[in-house]
Amino acid sequence: MVPRVIFGRGSFNQLGELLAPNRLNNQAPFVYLVDDVFRTEINITSRIPIAYDDKIIYVSTIEEPKTSQVDELVEDIILTSKERPSGIIGIGGGSILDLAKAVAIMLNNEGSSEDYQGWDLVKHKAVYHVGIPTISGTGAEVSRTTVLTGPTRKLGINSDYTPFDQVVLDPELTKGVPKQQWFYTGMDCFIHSVESLNGTYLNAFSKTYGDMAYQICKEIYLDGSLTKKDAQDKLMMASWHGGMSIAYSQVGVAHAMSYGLSYLLGTKHGIGNCIVFNYLEEFYPKDVKLFKKMLDKHDITLPTGICRDLSDKDLETMINVALSLEPLWENAIGKNWKKTITSKKLKELYLKM
Ligand code: NAD
Ligand code: ZN
Structure with a gap:
């Protein structure tokens, strides 16, 4: 620490x-x-x-x-x-x-x-x-x-x-952070809390911090009743708590797949997580719904079709980077993750993005 x-x-x-x-x-x-x-x-x-x-x-x-x-x-x-x-x-x-x-x-x-x-x-x-x-x-x-x-x-x-x-x-x-970047990097924190709270590695230490980060993100990005200064103060604390939460657990599906995008396409972390998370309803149903509400509320339009024109070889590289992050998958899905998380499954998901 x-x-x-x-x-x-x-x-x-x-x-x-x-x-x-x-x-x-x-x-x-x-x-x-x-x-x-x-x-x-x-x-x-x-x-x-x-x-x-x-x-x-x-x-x-x-x-x-x-x-x-x-x-x-x-x-x-x-x-x-x-x-x-x-x-x-x-x-x-x-x-x-x-x-x-x-x-x-x-x-x-x-x-x-x-x-x-x-x-x-x-x-x-x-x-x-x-x-x-x-x-x-x-x-x-x-x-x-x-x-x-x-x-x-x-x-x-x-x-x-x-x-x-x-x-x-x-x-x-x-105070000078541009709005889009405020959204993408703030969502990194929201996704840290979601992936930690819904992971199999979760324990009381991580949960306490994860719960706090999650609540603050909802307050800032959904309720919207805070003053600008209070929102800045609280987001800084949410970031801290989100980080503490994953320090003693792990991140999950969005991060594993976003690392693939970043490795191959250079997609930056915050926006990459958002692009992926938007398609993860089967893993995080309640929170992807919330996320879509946040996108709406802040008028954020995510890029689409970023994997559409990739060659099979590029897709394979991206999938291999994602699959190599074994602790992330084990946290997200459980010990038997290899039964459901296959190259074919990830290819389908990437092609939607
Ligand atoms: P960033 O550091 O790349 O900054 C994003 C943009 O915001 C940049 O253009 C930057 O110039 C601008 N910016 C930053 N502060 C500003 C300010 N006050 N006013 C105006 N503009 C400002 O983005 P990020 O989302 O903070 O960080 C992403 C990086 O963090 C990735 O490399 C990712 O891998 C890494 N990361 C690390 C951890 C970790 O635990 N070490 C966790 C998550 C992400
Ligand atoms: Zn992250």
């Missing part, structure tokens, strides 16, 4: 105070990985407490994080710093938070980040790392994984060294 967290509007201003005791020495910089969208956002950049050799690296999030990108960033940081950094601070959405976690791990572990995709492969503690989300939903701020696309698969580096040492939850930072 994340050992330290502060929450509150304006808490971003405390960053300098939080970091100071963790500075190793004047030559060991803090390196900020910041979403490129903030390059011209003075309100954010001017509040980053730069001192000594600290540096800001702006990162584009047009594509989701890759193992090669992590390796390049690590090399660049090592080459341009006098000493190993005091810390890595990620400021952005799930993409940047995951990059920050992966870079912090790879600064202290040999080889390429692709060698560590999987469960508990990391050998050494990561460099001190801090997560500051600017959009709510993925739960990447709290989770024990950092999802990367590598040459052969899209899979997280899941380890006890992955979670942030410190998280700053300042809902004010989410």
Whole structure:
């Protein structure tokens, strides 16, 4: 779990105070990985407490994080710093938070980040790392994984060294999020709670967090009675709870299939989950109905026919990526999932999307 967290509007201003005791020495910089969208956002950049050799690296999030990108960033940081950094601070959405976690791990572990995709492969503690989300939903701020696309698969580096040492939850930072993105990333949280609550791995720990995330998402995306500020505050907490819920259970069908879309077509996580979830009525009947109401209420039109023109070979690649995520299927369907979840079944589903 994340050992330290502060929450509150304006808490971003405390960053300098939080970091100071963790500075190793004047030559060991803090390196900020910041979403490129903030390059011209003075309100954010001017509040980053730069001192000594600290540096800001702006990162584009047009594509989701890759193992090669992590390796390049690590090399660049090592080459341009006098000493190993005091810390890595990620400021952005799930993409940047995951990059920050992966870079912090790879600064202290040999080889390429692709060698560590999987469960508990990391050998050494990561460099001190801090997560500051600017959009709510993925739960990447709290989770024990950092999802990367590598040459052969899209899979997280899941380890006890992955979670942030410190998280700053300042809902004010989410105010510029475009509406569509607010919907897609928020639905990631809704889907985390649905997949956790309806999974066979569920236990009391996960259920408590899942229930909370689920209720808050309904309040925000269906009831719609909250003020904008309250909705921002609450969505940040929903994201946290959704992440906590899956930390001790697993995600399910939507995530498994969305990883396939992402691997082959580069479809981003939030929208990919939405495209898939829309067709999962047989797995999550009540919640897919709710989801469709949310789409309606917020006037969101999802892309259609995205798999229609794919070759059999491409479909097979996508299906194999989805089927390889065995724990997700086992959570969703149960130990005997291979009896019902076949290539043919997934092909039918993908072709509807
Ligand atoms: P994202 O980080 O890619 O950001 C989405 C878009 O929102 C980007 O264009 C970004 O520039 C913009 N944005 C972010 N904050 C903004 C702000 N305050 N104002 C204006 N624009 C803003 O998207 P995401 O949905 O947050 O994250 C998706 C990524 O998270 C994927 O790579 C996925 O694999 C990963 N993920 C990780 C976990 C985990 O547990 N580690 C869980 C779920 C998803
Ligand atoms: Zn997700």
